[in-house]
Amino acid sequence: xxxxxxxxxxxxxxxxxxxxxxxxxxxxxxxxxxxxxxxxxxxxxxxxxxxxxxxxxxxxxxxxxxxxxxxxxxxxxxxxxxxxxxxxxxxxxxxxxxxxxxxxxxxxxxxxxxxxxxxxxxxxxxxxxxxxxxxx
Numbered sequence: 001x002x003x004x005x006x007x008x009x010x011x012x013x014x015x016x017x018x019x020x021x022x023x024x025x026x027x028x029x030x031x032x033x034x035x036x037x038x039x040x041x042x043x044x045x046x047x048x049x050x051x052x053x054x055x056x057x058x059x060x061x062x063x064x065x066x067x068x069x070x071x072x073x074x075x076x077x078x079x080x081x082x083x084x085x086x087x088x089x090x091x092x093x094x095x096x097x098x099x100x101x102x103x104x105x106x107x108x109x110x111x112x113x114x115x116x117x118x119x120x121x122x123x124x125x126x127x128x129x130x131x132x133x134x135x136x
Contacts (some may be wrong), residue, residue, distance in 0.1 A: 029056035
């Protein structure tokens, strides 16, 4: 029964992700794999999630907004795909700054990297323009 319930939950999660939109992605060179920032509609509200794909060497995820996640299961094995729904705080951080900075690292410290993902339509800071100054 427990297996059936877990299977049903995974199916529902897969359907939700199938209807998601890719906002941004970043390759994880030192940790292997990649991360995608995806958006989807849930009860009339746009939600965002991080989808980690094929990560092999880094299990700890720290977001600039303070949230922390693990990319391994309870046995310490890496999952091929791991998805986390972002909190409202993490989304606000991504919208107001220059994207959401993600730090991914291994427990041993041998592998570590930082990437930034951005929500489309945000973080489009206009380039700084300089007015020419006339010398008097």
